[in-house]
Amino acid sequence: EAGVAQSPRYKIIEKRQSVAFWCNPISGHATLYWYQQILGQGPKLLIQFQNNGVVDDSQLPKDRFSAERLKGVDSTLKIQPAKLEDSAVYLCASSFSGSYNEQFFGPGTRLTVL
């Protein structure tokens, strides 16, 4: 069974530029999550989708971050404009249905903002 796919794996941008990340969850998984993991910390949930609806985006900095999951399958996370403090690994995860199930994580996108 294919796992969660993410691209790109690495991205280096300058502050104030824009960047987008893509995630394709495990087939059949209704719930998709985007996390931000800063070095030395645990993952922080940015947004959770159930199919194509948002369940929780309370920690998403909406002035610069946006995410969508059109058609309830793959998803994109965008940062515009980026700040230095956005340097982190952005992890996408999926679960069969809901946050009480095991989450399967993708390899992440390592973002460096200069």
Add this chain to the structure above:
Amino acid sequence: RKEVEQDPGPFNVPEGATVAFNCTYSNSASQSFFWYRQDCRKEPKLLMSVYSSGNEDGRFTAQLNRASQYISLLIRDSKLSDSATYLCVVIDDKIIFGKGTRLHILP
């Protein structure tokens, strides 16, 4: 008090020893608890769920203490391959990961 707290370690433990980690949480209404393992520069992977009655999987035992609001992970007969960061996850109306506890198993 932080929502979820873990001892960051690192724990340096000789191979074959037993090691235990705790994770405290602040919301008494929290409903689900998990332990994830994260290897260096890799993604987290589920180690085990934590059930109210406690649960065991081979050398690993997870327990929940609702009265004192903490979960624990016990690793017996530790192996070199157990070296990793262990993340606790607490779910109430949101998903909260701890910062993780780093474990180094020494040969």
